Amino acid sequence: MLSTWKQTTTxxxxxxxxxxxCLSATGQEPNPTTVAPGARTGQVTAQxxxxxxxxxxxxxxxxLDAVNYFHRSxxxxxxxxxxxxxxxxxxxxxxxxxxxxxxxxxxxxxxTPANGFGPEYMTYVLWAIxxxxxxxNLGEVLPAGTKNNIEVTxxxxxxxxIVTAEPYFSVSMPSDVIVLQNVFSDKTQGVLEHVNVHYSxxxxxxxxxxxxSKSELNPITRNEHxxxxxxxxxxxxxxxxxxxxxxxxxxxxxxxxTDLQNADTMxxxxxxxxxxxxxxxREAVQKAEDARISSLRKQASExxxxxxxxxxxxxxxxxxxxxxxxxxxAQAEAAAAAKARAEADAANARAQAAESQHNAQKSxxxxxxxxxxxxxxxxxVLATSESARGLIVNMSDVLFDTAKFTLKPDTKVSLAKVxxxxxxxxxLKVQVEGYTDSVGGDEYNQKLSENRANAVHDFLVQNGVPxxxxxxxxxxxxxxxxxxxxxxxxxxxxxxxxVVSGDAIGVQTTNPE
Numbered sequence: 001m002l003s004t005w006k007q008t009t010t011x012x013x014x015x016x017x018x019x020x021x022c023l024s025a026t027g028q029e030p031n032p033t034t035v036a037p038g039a040r041t042g043q044v045t046a047q048x049x050x051x052x053x054x055x056x057x058x059x060x061x062x063x064l065d066a067v068n069y070f071h072r073s074x075x076x077x078x079x080x081x082x083x084x085x086x087x088x089x090x091x092x093x094x095x096x097x098x099x100x101x102x103x104x105x106x107x108x109x110x111x112t113p114a115n116g117f118g119p120e121y122m123t124y125v126l127w128a129i130x131x132x133x134x135x136x137n138l139g140e141v142l143p144a145g146t147k148n149n150i151e152v153t154x155x156x157x158x159x160x161x162i163v164t165a166e167p168y169f170s171v172s173m174p175s176d177v178i179v180l181q182n183v184f185s186d187k188t189q190g191v192l193e194h195v196n197v198h199y200s201x202x203x204x205x206x207x208x209x210x211x212x213s214k215s216e217l218n219p220i221t222r223n224e225h226x227x228x229x230x231x232x233x234x235x236x237x238x239x240x241x242x243x244x245x246x247x248x249x250x251x252x253x254x255x256x257x258t259d260l261q262n263a264d265t266m267x268x269x270x271x272x273x274x275x276x277x278x279x280x281x282r283e284a285v286q287k288a289e290d291a292r293i294s295s296l297r298k299q300a301s302e303x304x305x306x307x308x309x310x311x312x313x314x315x316x317x318x319x320x321x322x323x324x325x326x327x328x329x330a331q332a333e334a335a336a337a338a339k340a341r342a343e344a345d346a347a348n349a350r351a352q353a354a355e356s357q358h359n360a361q362k363s364x365x366x367x368x369x370x371x372x373x374x375x376x377x378x379x380x381v382l383a384t385s386e387s388a389r390g391l392i393v394n395m396s397d398v399l400f401d402t403a404k405f406t407l408k409p410d411t412k413v414s415l416a417k418v419x420x421x422x423x424x425x426x427x428l429k430v431q432v433e434g435y436t437d438s439v440g441g442d443e444y445n446q447k448l449s450e451n452r453a454n455a456v457h458d459f460l461v462q463n464g465v466p467x468x469x470x471x472x473x474x475x476x477x478x479x480x481x482x483x484x485x486x487x488x489x490x491x492x493x494x495x496x497x498x499v500v501s502g503d504a505i506g507v508q509t510t511n512p513e
Contacts, residue, residue, distance in 0.1 A: 065184050066131055066160035069097050077187035080108065080163070085117065086179040091148075093161065093182070101155045108141060108148040108180065114165040117177050120239075121165040122232045126150055127174050128159040140169035142228070167239055168232035169282070170289040226267050227274060229281035233260055236288035240295070245288070248295035252287050259284035367506030374425060374505060381417045389510050390501035393418065395456065396491070405451035407459060415456065418498070419463035428502040429509045430465065432457045432472040435479060435497070437490035442476060450474030452496050479512055 067078065080091035091108035106126060114121040124141040138152040141163060163180035237256050245253050263280035266272055375391050378384040383394045399411035407415070422428060434453030436445040450473070457472035482489035501507040 065182055066129070066158060067095075067182075067184075068158040069095055069102055077185055078161070078182045079185045080106070080161070080180045081183050082110065082180055083178050085177060086110065086112065089163075089180050091163075091180055092185075101153045102157070103151070103153050104138065104161075105151045106141075106149070106161075108150075108163065111141065111148050111163075111179070117165045120167050120235065121175075121177065122167055122235050123165075123169055123228060124148070124163055124179070125166045125169060125171060125174070126152065127162050127164060128154050128156050129162060130156055130159050135174050137171065168236040168285045168289070169229075170236070170286045172289065172293060227278050227281065229278045229285070230263055230267055233263060233281040233284040233288070236285045236292075240288040240292040243292045243295050244299065245291035245295040248298040249291035252291040252294065256284050256287045256291060259287065364506060367504065370425070371505035371507070374421070374500070377421045378418060378500070381414050381421070388507075389512070390499050390505065390507040393498035393500065395496040395498070396494070399496075400452060403448070405448065405455045407455055412459065415459050416463050419460050419465050422460070422500070423464050425502070425504050427504055428469065428500055430460065430470045431499040431501070431509065431511075432460070432470065433497045433499060433512065434472075434474040435493060435495050436477050437480070437493040438477045438484040439490065446474055446476035448474075449476050456496055456498070475512070 065078075067076070069076065075094055075096040078093050078095065080089075080093065082089035089108065089110035089112075091106060093104055093106035096103045096105075104126075108124075111124060114123055126138040126141055128136045128138055130136070136154060136156060136159075138154060138161075139150055141148045141150050161182040162174065162178050164174045165177035165179060166175055237253075237260060240249075240253065240256070259280045263277050263284060266274075266277040266280065371386070371391065375384050375386055378391060378393050385392050385394070395411070399408055399414070400406065401408065422430065432453045434449035434451075434456075436449050438445075440448075453472040453474050457470050460470055461467045477484075477493070480489075480493045481495075482492040484490050484493060499512075501509045
């Protein structure tokens with residue numbers, strides 16, 4: 001005889017029925033379409049591609065019909081009704097109590113393509129929800145024309161049934177897209193449980209909050225050639241990668257990649273075996289889900305370890321604070337003495353700073369005086385000017401034989417004087433830079449400028465300037481100082497410059513800009 005009774009649970013005890021809010025109560029990982037903690041939320045509804053309204057955050061009171069099927073009590077019937085997400089859907093099921101469990105034969109109508117709720121959804125899954133909120137994936141609801149049939153078994157005795165849209169068949173927790181739920185009919189036998197619960201529907205999925213973020217997840221476009229299982233496999237693999245499975249479960253993800261490659265190869269093969277293709281694809285889905293769950297568990301373990309470390313550190317900090325407070329009186333006198341010393345040190349530091357500033361100003365003035373003296377000495381031999389790079393001694397083109405790098409006798413005399421002057425200032429650096437005009441090829445001008453610079457470099461070293469203090473470089477026709485369109489301008493551009501720098505004259509060595 002049929003008996004009916006009513007059971008009421010609190011929000012905290014039954015919210016886990018959907019695997020959405022109280023995930024820790026069930027010890028299972030969140031559904032792959034659930035938005036991660038910290039995602040943007042709000043009291044908002046959005047309209048899906050098929051015109052149905054999908055709730056982002058909506059706290060509702062929901063009546064869930066559950067049945068306690070007597071062990072080996074024969075068969076009974078239950079109906080399914082569509083939720084507000086898919087009101088046109090309906091179904092019925094026959095539940096037979098057998099030795100070893102319950103056999104469920106269900107038939108559904110009005111199930112539209114799952115991706116109407118979002119591009120991440122590929123299929124539907126039938127779930128059994130126990131009275132304590134534990135979900136069990138009973139199997140994938142595959143289409144067969146206008147009907148969707150499924151035959152499954154379960155070891156549960158008391159449960160309710162729901163159908164949800166999912167990204168692939170092997171998910172371990174239901175998503176919040178509930179499209180069908182069981183209801184009692186006049187043929188239903190057993191102990192009926194009307195469970196009144198409050199639960200929150202979380203934001204729709206991963207795509208809803210990643211617009212414009214260049215996420216690696218993209219909607220999958222189906223074609224009728226490839227089976228649904230192949231798209232589920234690619235969906236599962238990408239969701240696993242998004243959950244960092246490549247990092248935390250690389251071995252499993254390698255197997256996933258192999259199964260996907262085999263499935264894709266079979267899909268495009270002229271000798272296609274669709275059964276084998278689906279087998280590879282389903283293997284990839286299951287392994288991808290295993291990798292996702294393994295990744296989430298390892299990440300949770302890392303967070304727990306970090307939390308423990310933070311807690312231990314906080315405890316250590318608290319203990320240290322207590323020790324510091326206990327020693328506060330003893331430290332007060334030391335602090336007063338330290339303050340007096342600090343004031344004395346500060347006065348001393350100010351005096352030293354003033355002295356350092358005075359010395360720096362004096363050094364700068366001394367360097368400026370030395371620089372001006374050196375400029376006058378060099379200028380008495382060759383034209384010398386002052387620049388931000390240092391003193392620039394200009395050797396014009398007339399100091400060399402035409403188109404050659406041989407130093408003229410008069411040039412050697414001048415350079416010998418320059419070398420003598422430079423030796424009076426140890427530590428000065430000399431950059432010898434050769435330049436040409438724009439006449440002739442680039443390679444020719446580059447080589448000529450280098451040879452002239454090297455000739456001057458070698459002569460200075462031969463006349464006592466330390467080799468370590470002299471460098472040479474050719475710049476060809478680059479960095480002209482005058483217009484190469486006139487003879488006078490070209491003559492100015494054919495030159496060798498000696499750039500003199502160093503601490504003694506207060507200028508650091510730099511390259512030409």
